[in-house]
Amino acid sequence: MQTDWQALADDELALAFRDQGRQEAFDELVRRHQGRVYAVAYRMTGNREDALDVAQDSLVKAYQKIEKWQPHGGFVPWLMRLTTNQAIDALRRRKRQYTESLDADDGYRLSSIEDENAAPADRGARTNEIEARVQTALGVLSTSQRAIFVLRHYEGLKLNEIAESMGISVGSVKVHLFRALKKMQVELKDLYEGPAE
Amino acid sequence: MLGKRRLEQLLAAAAYDDMTPEEEAALSKRIARDPSLAEESNALRHFASQLPNDPPAFEGNLLPAVRAQLAIEAVPSASRSWGRLGAYAVATACVLAAFGGALMLPGNGNPSNPNPTASNPNGDTPLSLVIAESHTLRNQGDATGAYALLTEALAEHGDDLYAAEVQLALASLAFEELQWYSEAEEAYDAFARDYTTAYLMHPDSATIAFRRNLLAEARASAYEPLYALIDAGSQLPELERILARHPAGFVATQAADQMLASIPGTASDVEALEQVRERCTDPIALAHLDVELAERYAYDLGDGIRARELLEDVVQRQESHYAVLAAEKLMLLPVE
Numbered sequence A: 001m002q003t004d005w006q007a008l009a010d011d012e013l014a015l016a017f018r019d020q021g022r023q024e025a026f027d028e029l030v031r032r033h034q035g036r037v038y039a040v041a042y043r044m045t046g047n048r049e050d051a052l053d054v055a056q057d058s059l060v061k062a063y064q065k066i067e068k069w070q071p072h073g074g075f076v077p078w079l080m081r082l083t084t085n086q087a088i089d090a091l092r093r094r095k096r097q098y099t100e101s102l103d104a105d106d107g108y109r110l111s112s113i114e115d116e117n118a119a120p121a122d123r124g125a126r127t128n129e130i131e132a133r134v135q136t137a138l139g140v141l142s143t144s145q146r147a148i149f150v151l152r153h154y155e156g157l158k159l160n161e162i163a164e165s166m167g168i169s170v171g172s173v174k175v176h177l178f179r180a181l182k183k184m185q186v187e188l189k190d191l192y193e194g195p196a197e
Numbered sequence B: 001m002l003g004k005r006r007l008e009q010l011l012a013a014a015a016y017d018d019m020t021p022e023e024e025a026a027l028s029k030r031i032a033r034d035p036s037l038a039e040e041s042n043a044l045r046h047f048a049s050q051l052p053n054d055p056p057a058f059e060g061n062l063l064p065a066v067r068a069q070l071a072i073e074a075v076p077s078a079s080r081s082w083g084r085l086g087a088y089a090v091a092t093a094c095v096l097a098a099f100g101g102a103l104m105l106p107g108n109g110n111p112s113n114p115n116p117t118a119s120n121p122n123g124d125t126p127l128s129l130v131i132a133e134s135h136t137l138r139n140q141g142d143a144t145g146a147y148a149l150l151t152e153a154l155a156e157h158g159d160d161l162y163a164a165e166v167q168l169a170l171a172s173l174a175f176e177e178l179q180w181y182s183e184a185e186e187a188y189d190a191f192a193r194d195y196t197t198a199y200l201m202h203p204d205s206a207t208i209a210f211r212r213n214l215l216a217e218a219r220a221s222a223y224e225p226l227y228a229l230i231d232a233g234s235q236l237p238e239l240e241r242i243l244a245r246h247p248a249g250f251v252a253t254q255a256a257d258q259m260l261a262s263i264p265g266t267a268s269d270v271e272a273l274e275q276v277r278e279r280c281t282d283p284i285a286l287a288h289l290d291v292e293l294a295e296r297y298a299y300d301l302g303d304g305i306r307a308r309e310l311l312e313d314v315v316q317r318q319e320s321h322y323a324v325l326a327a328e329k330l331m332l333l334p335v336e
Helices: A010-020 A023-045 A048-064 A075-097 A125-138 A143-154 A159-166 A170-187 B004-015 B021-033 B036-050 B063-074 B086-098 B126-139 B143-156 B163-178 B181-194 B196-201 B205-219 B224-232 B236-245 B250-261 B269-279 B283-300 B304-317 B323-332
Strands: none
Touching: A010 A023, A010 A075, A023 A048, A023 A075, A023 A143, A023 B063, A048 A075, A048 B063, A075 A143, A075 A159, A125 A143, A125 A170, A143 A159, A143 A170, A159 A170, A170 B004, A170 B036, B004 B021, B004 B036, B021 B036, B063 B163, B063 B196, B126 B143, B126 B163, B143 B163, B163 B181, B163 B196, B163 B205, B181 B196, B181 B205, B196 B205, B205 B224, B205 B250, B224 B236, B224 B250, B236 B250, B236 B283, B250 B269, B250 B283, B269 B283, B283 B304, B283 B323, B304 B323
């Protein structure tokens, strides 16, 4: 009987690939999550070229390390962990390349707004500007803060999932998230006012 | 009393509504003692809710690139020379393109890498077997048969790990052996479009980029310049004529490359270029060679003075196709 791979849940696909070596299951996982992997990579690295490299490397790692995945944690948090780790490695490599640059932080480099944040035609210039500002503000965060913020804010992972995927305590995740939010708040204070009284 | 760290944890969890009942109680208790905390908590929650969370646009397909990389990583290290050469390859390709083709096509590289042992290190796939078979056919002189075999197999197994390699092999066969230039252009374009990462990471990506540009330029003349180049071989006068008919582009660069190949036994490209230049008579070909020589002197030998002389000479001769290019190159020369 033909398997309808598209009908299977992520963890079922991961198991089919891990335990039965079903290539089609891995392919379906890639098709399903490549956009998400790219999004995390992009938020982490700040530019499209590095994001594509990181996304590709992450998916390759997922293929190569699938035997280490355990179903109890869910496939997506595991994949997100691989992606953030790949991004962190990429940022470290880039930091080494930019050690002489005075503004070198953790290697995060934002490409031009025109290149990287070209908005669909129906999105206004304001949206584009906000997007660019947010992306710039992400560059102010430390690598850990950025990873946690990206996983929580953009990927919607639960705090305990982030903790598990990053191998740190939930308390540490919360502290990093708080500090990330505060920094973002300062960076973007002219864009976002507080709640109406 | 709650410490600062604990308070930060509660505020972060509250901002994203990800609190346990115990945490909610703890924060409420703290707010009851210090009402200003409610404002801070609300502000943080409001800020988090206002921040956009649309994903960046992604419309590509990473699957072919992932398969290609897995295939590369499965190859034994001695033949795994692809690596992370994307930046170098792009940079080289950009230099070639930016110069309008006035740099030499690097070597006689064969980007198709039809070595079946490197293609099929462990574990056969339908396309890895077809690659090996096509290599045999190619060695037997049956390039048409190899092309047909690869085309049919790729259509049937487009998701195979070796699809990128087959696509490139098709392009290479069409370009190098069959001289089916229309098909070659289509195949190279498909390789660059459908297997972008494999293309950018390929050690011969500069050569592939050059061939794509060469084909695109020659298409306007129904690829006639490419057939002329094949017929010319290493005959200097004929190559000079081709260069003069198609100046300042990729055809000219290819003609100059073949001119260099006609001068055997020289110690360096500069020496070969100088010898070719001495034998040339056409003013357009001379201008092309002078610009190319200037590049070599400036950037390979560090002889900016000689480079400047050559470029100024081209400018003064006012050769229509190369005078402006030479003037631009003069501006870019390092200051002595």
